[in-house]
Amino acid sequence: MTRSRVVVTGLGIVSSLALDREGTWSAMLAGRDGLDRLTRLHLPAEPAQIAGQVALEPTRHQTLCDRMALRALDEALDGLRPEGDPARIGVFQGAGTSGLPIAEAYLEDRLAGRRGQATGPAYQSPCTVTDALADRLGATGPRGTIMNACSSSLLALGQAWERLAAGELDLALAGGAESLCRTTYAGFSSLKAVDARKCRPFSRDRAGLNLGEGAVQILLEPLERARARGATIYAEVLGYGASMDAHHPTAPHPEGEGAARALAMALRVGGLEPSGVDLVSAHGTATPANDGAECRAIRRALGAAAEAVSVTSTKSQFGHTLGAAGAFGAGTAILALRDQVVSPTLRLDDPDPACDLDCTPLSAKERRIRAALVNAFAFGGNNVSLLLARWEGS
Amino acid sequence: MSPERTDLVITGLGLVLPCGDGLGPARASLASGQPCFADLPETLGLGRGAACTAFNPTGIIPPMQLRRLDRASRFAWVAAHQAFLDAGLDPKSDTLGAGERIAVAVGTLTGGSEASEAFMRPYLQRGPEGASPMVFPNCVANAASGHLALAFGLKGPSATFVDRENAAFTALEQAGRWLHAGLADAALVLGTDGLFPLLLDICRGARLLSRHGDPVPGSNQGFLPGEGAQAFLLETRSSAEARGAHPRATLRGLACRSTPGPGEAERAGALAQAALTLGDRVVARRIGGSNGLRRLDALESQLAKAHPQWPAAVHPKALWGEFGGSGGQLLAAALLEPAEQVLVSAPASSGAQFAALLEGVRLDRP
Numbered sequence: 218m219t220r221s222r223v224v225v226t227g228l229g230i231v232s233s234l235a236l237d238r239e240g241t242w243s244a245m246l247a248g249r250d251g252l253d254r255l256t257r258l259h260l261p262a263e264p265a266q267i268a269g270q271v272a273l274e275p276t277r278h279q280t281l282c283d284r285m286a287l288r289a290l291d292e293a294l295d296g297l298r299p300e301g302d303p304a305r306i307g308v309f310q311g312a313g314t315s316g317l318p319i320a321e322a323y324l325e326d327r328l329a330g331r332r333g334q335a336t337g338p339a340y341q342s343p344c345t346v347t348d349a350l351a352d353r354l355g356a357t358g359p360r361g362t363i364m365n366a367c368s369s370s371l372l373a374l375g376q377a378w379e380r381l382a383a384g385e386l387d388l389a390l391a392g393g394a395e396s397l398c399r400t401t402y403a404g405f406s407s408l409k410a411v412d413a414r415k416c417r418p419f420s421r422d423r424a425g426l427n428l429g430e431g432a433v434q435i436l437l438e439p440l441e442r443a444r445a446r447g448a449t450i451y452a453e454v455l456g457y458g459a460s461m462d463a464h465h466p467t468a469p470h471p472e473g474e475g476a477a478r479a480l481a482m483a484l485r486v487g488g489l490e491p492s493g494v495d496l497v498s499a500h501g502t503a504t505p506a507n508d509g510a511e512c513r514a515i516r517r518a519l520g521a522a523a524e525a526v527s528v529t530s531t532k533s534q535f536g537h538t539l540g541a542a543g544a545f546g547a548g549t550a551i552l553a554l555r556d557q558v559v560s561p562t563l564r565l566d567d568p569d570p571a572c573d574l575d576c577t578p579l580s581a582k583e584r585r586i587r588a589a590l591v592n593a594f595a596f597g598g599n600n601v602s603l604l605l606a607r608w609e610g611s
Numbered sequence: 612m613s614p615e616r617t618d619l620v621i622t623g624l625g626l627v628l629p630c631g632d633g634l635g636p637a638r639a640s641l642a643s644g645q646p647c648f649a650d651l652p653e654t655l656g657l658g659r660g661a662a663c664t665a666f667n668p669t670g671i672i673p674p675m676q677l678r679r680l681d682r683a684s685r686f687a688w689v690a691a692h693q694a695f696l697d698a699g700l701d702p703k704s705d706t707l708g709a710g711e712r713i714a715v716a717v718g719t720l721t722g723g724s725e726a727s728e729a730f731m732r733p734y735l736q737r738g739p740e741g742a743s744p745m746v747f748p749n750c751v752a753n754a755a756s757g758h759l760a761l762a763f764g765l766k767g768p769s770a771t772f773v774d775r776e777n778a779a780f781t782a783l784e785q786a787g788r789w790l791h792a793g794l795a796d797a798a799l800v801l802g803t804d805g806l807f808p809l810l811l812d813i814c815r816g817a818r819l820l821s822r823h824g825d826p827v828p829g830s831n832q833g834f835l836p837g838e839g840a841q842a843f844l845l846e847t848r849s850s851a852e853a854r855g856a857h858p859r860a861t862l863r864g865l866a867c868r869s870t871p872g873p874g875e876a877e878r879a880g881a882l883a884q885a886a887l888t889l890g891d892r893v894v895a896r897r898i899g900g901s902n903g904l905r906r907l908d909a910l911e912s913q914l915a916k917a918h919p920q921w922p923a924a925v926h927p928k929a930l931w932g933e934f935g936g937s938g939g940q941l942l943a944a945a946l947l948e949p950a951e952q953v954l955v956s957a958p959a960s961s962g963a964q965f966a967a968l969l970e971g972v973r974l975d976r977p
Contacts, residue, residue: 262738304868304884312773317727324728324809325735333816342720343752344774348962352871357881359867360963361781364723364752364773372770379788400727403734404747459768459794461760463710466679466748475766478711482794596748597757599769 220382224608226448227436229292229392230548231285232535233269233429238292242552245560246581250534252415252427257397265411268397269429269536275318281396282315283349285432289392290350293434297448299354299388306356307386309377311363311370311393312343313540318398346394350434358386364540366595367500368459369393370433371543371603375457377437378603382456387442392548393541394432401539402428408467416503416537417564418530419512419572423503429536433544435551452551455489455588455604458482462598468506469594473514479600480518480590487604489588491522494604496553496589498546499576501530501562502537509571511592516574527584529577533563543593547603550589554607558583619787620858621969622797622851623698623844625690626943629661629837629931633693636665638947638974646825646930648835656811658820661837661932676762679745681726682805683719684755686840691759691799694842699856700797703764706854707796714767714795715756716786718778718802720934721838722771723752725807755803767795776900776907777938777957778802779841780965784865786845796850802939803840810934811836819904826903826933828926829912834902837932841939843946857976859946860953864889864968871962875906879913882964886914886956889968895950898941899924900957902933910958924956938965945969 230237233251234244244251251269260266273288275281299306319334326333344362351360361376363369370393377391405411405428412425443450460482462475469476484491499511508530516523531545538545553559558581565578591603626633629647630640640647647661655662668677668685671692677685695702707713726749733741748754753771760769768789772781779802786798814820814836821833851858866888870877901911901924915924927944928935936943938957945953950972957965 303871320724320727320809320813321731321735323813324731327809327812328732328735333812342773342775342961344961347774351869351962355871357869357871359784360774360869360961361785362773364771365756365769366751366753376770376785379792399734400731400750403739403742404730404750406739407742407744407747409744459770460711461715461756461766461769463760463764463766466754466757466761478766486792486794595753596751597753597769598760599753599757 221384222440223378223381223437223454224440224443225435225451225454225551226438226443227293227295228451228548228551229289229434231271231289232431233271245534246558248561248563248580250563252536258399258402260402263406265406265413267415267427271430280316282346282394286346286350286394286434287353289432289434290353293436301387303355303357305358305387306354307358307377307380307389308347308351308356309361309373309389309391310347311373311540311543312346313369313395314398314401315343315346317400321399350390354390365599366597367539367542368593368595368599368601369540371547371591371593371601372459374435374547374603375601378454378457381437381439389437390434391437392434393544395538395541396430397428410504415564416532418501418503418533418562419508419565419568419576421567421569423505423508425504426502426532427536429538431535431538431541433541433548435548450608452554452608453606455487455606456483457601457603458486460600464598467596469510471510473510473517475598476511476514476594476600477517479602480514483590483602483604489604491519494519494522494526494588494590495586496550496559497526497528498550498589498591499528499530500592500594501532503532512572512574523574527559527577527582528574529559530562543601546591546593550591550605554586554589554605557586618848619790619862620846620848620851621843621860621862622846622856622858623694624859624946625693625697625842627663627666627686627690628839629663631665632667632689637943640930641944641947648825655806656808658811658815660806660835661935662806663839680758681749681754683722683803684758686805687755687759687801687803688762690801690840690842691763694844698844710764711766712796713765714786714789714798715759715765715769716782716798716800717756717771718782718937718939719752719773719804720775720778720937721804721810722755723750725805726750728807728809774963775961776959777965779936779938779942780957790847798845800843800845801840802936804838804934804936806836806838821903826929828901828903828929829908830903831905831908832903834904834933837935839931839935841936841943843942860972861970863970867963867965869962875909878964879910882910882914882956882958883917885964885966889966892952894921894952894954896948896953897922897924898945898953898955899926900941901926902928906960907958911956914956946972949973
């Protein structure tokens, strides 16, 4: 089966570092993080009080997720008004908490004997983000809302690539949005997976993650269509891989067996040898179990080529944005491919010997980046890897 | 999925429904047309609904695991167990790479929500001391697929979709895509939903529930909630034939059309277009997604008016309730009576409207 080449022609980022793409990227390269004292939620009894928070608030008719996602979409569009058959425009979103804060507020009202605002099912369902984005785009093609926990939005990107590569769509929007909420905050805290300090991926003394929020939206098109309209091309999507661990409900396979299969599948689907990969945007949660297993997975999948790759974790700058994490990894990898520079893993001044790859400690690193793998791993043993390539105009 | 890429077959079916577990009770329920609604036990919520009161996982889910599972995951586990048995496939055998070539795609509206309520209720009342690390992992919608992966050794691609009434159709579409792309040889497709008190409370507060008896499709009076799981083992025909499996049906087509905004006419048009995409075929049976709620009834009604030659639709949601598998119950109903062509229309209160065409449905296999 012949496949169309698929390229990235739009990218919008709303993060705790900045409300736009270039502001976020320049702050990342400068080694700043978006982690700060938690103010979005009032949880004084929680031992951890650090989070990545976006300087936006929900409105009466928009959840914070919707608002961030739409803002990121507007930036990704960059003035583009999609033309052609709207049925050939698709929207694929990875959702995390979405309307959960509304459900929490409703439950709190009911527990207090109040009536509660049951405006509800509409705003609480995660697919409202997808519908809102599709409405803004005027898209009447396929829509999908994936809830694969932390791998959600990376799989959404994979879905978009599949449809475009198969020639079924002319344009697709994919990404994810996540806002802080009490359920996830309390949940990860109850699992003792949260670091009370700022998180430190791949470090010997890593103790857990920080939670974050934000949105990344990515516009994808077939290469020929992008060329025909003279679009800016950021990068090419070569394919993706997905797998399950079948190992544990929350912990990754200690040897990264399932993750390695996802990485290998992405390379196979994308038709690239391991030696062609220069960057791995890691899941890199900074939990004791994840980082070592991920490094072993990278070694299993890339073999000797692993010695030469740069690895980085955006979690050290944004925290873990859960359902949006994969889109954050992909969005920043796209910018790394464009600018040929790897963003740093902050606070990595004492690397764990179990994470014995070049994890780009402390400061950004200029280097040749031909292709990048982006990882997102999730509860339930879900693994997704996306393969991106530098666009060099050929 | 385009109509010409339709060499996909359903080789296994597993059902957990309010009428009972397995194909026998489902067939009897559909044939009788008797709704399964009753007053709900307080643990599930106040009011009426179609609960899986006869559900019995004994001998299928080990007791240790049973305690850890949310309701939707329990249903999914048992339905998946039935589907693998029905398909004659041991997922842990070497036939399909010891699970590495089996994908999982789940559609749900409520998956994770029951656990979220169970987690947050004590947290809001007592603070961090009330938060249970045992409950939290089930708060994610893909908890069910994770449990299935562990239970059956499934290691292929996995995705969970949350798209209100027809998420199972999105799951079916994705599963077919993985099979066509050669990323898996078989895919376990599931719709699964469980009842829980906050769901009933919210639906009642939003005035979605029928307040005058059981739901009647086309009445615009509201729906009643239901629960359950439906599992379908989907394979390429060549893969099924290679292992000697006898399909229950061929998935001849699956189409989705969406529309900007919540306009009823536009949504009806999208549903009609989805059905039209499947071709102008002679429809022997029709399964509809009408549930008694105005916004879904209207879409089905307009589809029926546009095709007066079609037989009257059977509406399983009038028997088994809404969300009880997020569309999976419609697909299940389509597989419960023999027919050459069965059209399933799946209207939704979100933007995406689905239609599916099953061919060569047969009940008894050698």
